[in-house]
Amino acid sequence: MPELPEVEVVRRGLAQWVAGREIAAAEVYHPRAIRRHVPGADEFAARLKGRAVLSAERRGKYLWLPLSGAEEALMAHLGMSGQLLVVDQDAPLEKHLRVRLRFVDGGPDLRFIDQRTFGHVMIAAMAGGVPEPISHIAPDPFEPAFDETEFARRLRGKHTEIKRALLDQSLISGVGNIYADEALWIAKLHWARPTQTLTRPKIAELVTAVRTVMAAALVQGGTSFDSLYVNVNGESGYFDRSLEVYGRRDLPCSRCGTPIRREAFMNRSSYSCPTCQRRPRPAR
DNA sequence: CGACTCTCCTGGGTGC
DNA sequence: TGCACCCAGGAGAGTC
Incomplete structure (x- = not known):
């Protein structure tokens, strides 16, 4: 549920507080947190010991810390409730602490709480500038590598609904349920609109809406809808106050006053304005 | 192969 | 007050 803006807030904190430091030790408190690191917890810890964190990078909702030595990085995905916190090494262990990194400088830990x-989290080889496990996801809309023409071409070739496509990280990365609903509201599109019926100008409008809402969220430090999204210092953003539809069932649409509706879609909630976002005709 | 569903997980909220 | 249940949802596995 932390989406691109929230993950970017975390990346900036990691760049400031963790980059340039040498890892002294890694401790895994819950095996599920490293389930994608196939060699297991002991190998994970051994591979990190003595490595320096070079920088903090991001694509979509994925973060990674390139490491000194071999061409590999410590990669993280926050899932729904993950937090990467920079905390004093003497601070008590958090209830949901999963992985702890200590540094040779004796400064604050990096803790993964979820x-x-x-x-x-896992250690992954780099492949073409990104960790190999995420080589299948598309650039996010803030990267120079994001190709809007290619995105439009692939989108129109799909036989699915627009919201499902927005959440497909192989088409465009970084968009999750909250910002998908917000961007669709800005572009006045219903979530069930068939992708093959979208014109290129409408797709351009939608991509602009995605960038607009995410940039606005980033300025406010991200969204803190359920208080689990925090920066590396444990602080929440304020963008939830600016949400137009997400979580606003029965509240008036700021454009037309119609009560916002909540519908089930893909086993989750979709919020939209019944007037501004007309349901597409069922004909195909 | 593309489209779609299922599954993993915990704790806060709700209704009785 | 306690308990059963629902809900939040990203992404990979599985199904058709």
Whole structure:
């Protein structure tokens, strides 16, 4: 649920507080947190010891810390409830602490805390500038590598609904349920609109809406809808106050006053304005 | 192969 | 007050 803006907030904190430091030790408190690191916890810790963190990078919702030595990085995905916190090494261990990194400088730890355990960390080889496990995902809309023409071409070739496509990280990365609903509201598109019926100008409008809402969220430090999204210092952003549809069932649309509706879609909630976002005709 | 569903997980909230 | 249940949802595995 932390989406691109929240993950970017975390990346900036890691760049400031963790980059340039040498790892003294890694401790794994819950095996599920490293389930994608196939060699296991002991190998994970051994491979990190003595390596320096070179920088902090991001694509979509994925973060990675390139490491000194071999061409590999410590990669993280926050899932729904993951947090990467920079905390004093003497601070008490958090209830949902999953992985702890200590540094040779004796400064603050980097701790991965994750209540719902959908997030994970792993060490991954680099491949073409990104960790190999995420080589299949598309650039996010803030990267120079994001090709809007290619995105439009692939989108129009799909036989699916627009919201499903927005959440497909192989088409465009970084968009999750909250910002998908917000961007669709800005572009006045219903979530069920068939992708093959979208014109190129409408797709351009939608991409602009995605960038607009995410940039606005980033300025405010991200969204803190359920208080689990925090920066590396444990602080929440304020963008939830600016949400137009997400979580606003029965509240008036700021454009037309119609009560916002909540519908089930893909086993989750979709919020939209019944007037501004007309349901597409069922004909195909 | 593309489209779509299922599954993992925990704790806060709710209704009785 | 306690307990059963629902809900939040990203992404990979599995199904058709």
